[in-house]
Amino acid sequence: MKFFVDTADVAAIKELTELGMVDGVTTNPSLILKSGRDIQEVTKEICDLVDGPVSAEVVALEADRMIEEGRKLARIADNIAIKVPLTWDGLKACKTLAGEGRMVNVTLCFSANQALLAAKAGATFISPFIGRLDDINLDGMQLIADIRQVYDNYGFETQILAASIRTVNHALQSAQIGADVMTAPPDVIKKMAAHPLTDKGLEAFLKDWEKTGQKIV
Ligand code: E4P
Numbered sequence: 128m129k130f131f132v133d134t135a136d137v138a139a140i141k142e143l144t145e146l147g148m149v150d151g152v153t154t155n156p157s158l159i160l161k162s163g164r165d166i167q168e169v170t171k172e173i174c175d176l177v178d179g180p181v182s183a184e185v186v187a188l189e190a191d192r193m194i195e196e197g198r199k200l201a202r203i204a205d206n207i208a209i210k211v212p213l214t215w216d217g218l219k220a221c222k223t224l225a226g227e228g229r230m231v232n233v234t235l236c237f238s239a240n241q242a243l244l245a246a247k248a249g250a251t252f253i254s255p256f257i258g259r260l261d262d263i264n265l266d267g268m269q270l271i272a273d274i275r276q277v278y279d280n281y282g283f284e285t286q287i288l289a290a291s292i293r294t295v296n297h298a299l300q301s302a303q304i305g306a307d308v309m310t311a312p313p314d315v316i317k318k319m320a321a322h323p324l325t326d327k328g329l330e331a332f333l334k335d336w337e338k339t340g341q342k343i344v
Contacts, residue, residue: 128302129179131288131310135162135169139313140176151179153254153290153310155210155234156186167203174204182232182252184210185220193220201229208232208251213241218248225249232288239273246283252308256291257301267291271304295319 129150132140135158143149152173159166166183174181183203185196197209197220208230211217221231225248232252233245237260245253255274257267274287289301292311295318301309 128306129308130316131179131182131308132316133158133290133292133310133312135159135164135173136313137162137169137172137176140173143313143316144176148316149177149179151181151208151308151310152177153182153210153232153288155182155184170200170203170207174206177206179206180208180230180232180252181206182208182210182234184234185212188214188216190216190219190223193217194223197224197229197231198227210234210254213237213245218244221245221248221250225251234290236274237270239270239277242274242285242287243277246278246285250285252286252288254288254290254310257289257297258291258293260291261293268297268300268304271301271306275305 130148131151131153132143132149133153135154140149140152162169170183183200185193187193187196193211193216200209201207209224210232211220212235213233217233221233225231230251232254233250234254236242236253236255242253255270260267260270271289286307289306289309292298292309292315295315298309298311298315298319
C-alpha cells in the first residue's frame with residue numbers, strides 16, 4: 128500500500144520522508160490555508176522533497192477554468208497530480224487533463240457510482256472520503272469496499288486513494304480492503320507505530336537491564 132501524507136506542512140513531510148514513509152502528498156485549499164503559505168511556493172517545495180505524486184487542487188467550478196488552473200498547477204513540477212472535484216465539470220476537466228497525459232486525482236467522492244464515472248473519465252486516483260461519511264453516520268469503509276469491487280470487476284486502473292482518514296483503524300481497514308493508496312495526516316501515520324504493550328514491554332526490559340549493571344559498548 129502506498130502512503131501519501133495529507134498535509135502542506137513541509138517540516139512534517141520531511142520527517143516522514145526521511146523514514147521512507149512518503150510515496151506522495153495530498154493537499155487541498157483547507158490545508159493550504161492551514162499552512163499559511165502561498166500555494167505555488169509551498170507546492171513547489173513539497174514537489175522538490177517528494178518523488179511521488181503531489182496533489183494540488185483547482186478551485187474553479189467550470190470545466191474550462193478548471194483545465195486552465197490544472198495546467199498552471201502542473202507547471203509547478205512534473206510530479207503534480209491535478210485534483211478536481213467530483214462534479215460533472217470536474218469529470219470533463221479530468222477527461223481533458225488525463226488525455227494530455229497528466230495525473231488527475233478526482234476528489235470529494237462519496238459514492239461508488241461517482242467513482243465509476245471518475246474511472247471512465249481516466250482518473251489516475253479516486254479519493255473517497257471515509258471520515259466525512261463517518262461524520263454523518265454513514266459507513267466510509269463500505270464505500271472503499273464497494274469501489275474496490277466495482278473497479279476489480281472491470282479491471283479499471285484508477286487507483287483508490289482512501290482519503291479523509293482520521294484514525295489508525297481507518298488506515299488498517301483501508302489496507303485490508305485493498306485500497307491502493309491511503310492519505311493520512313502525519314499524526315495518524317505516527318500513531319500507527321504506537322502500542323501500549325510496546326511501551327510497557329520496553330519499560331520492563333530497561334528496568335531489568337539496569338539491574339544487570341551492564342553497558343553496550
Ligand atoms: C485528501 O485528499 C483530502 O482532501 C483529505 O483527506 C480530506 O480530509 P478531511 O475530511 O479530514 O478534511
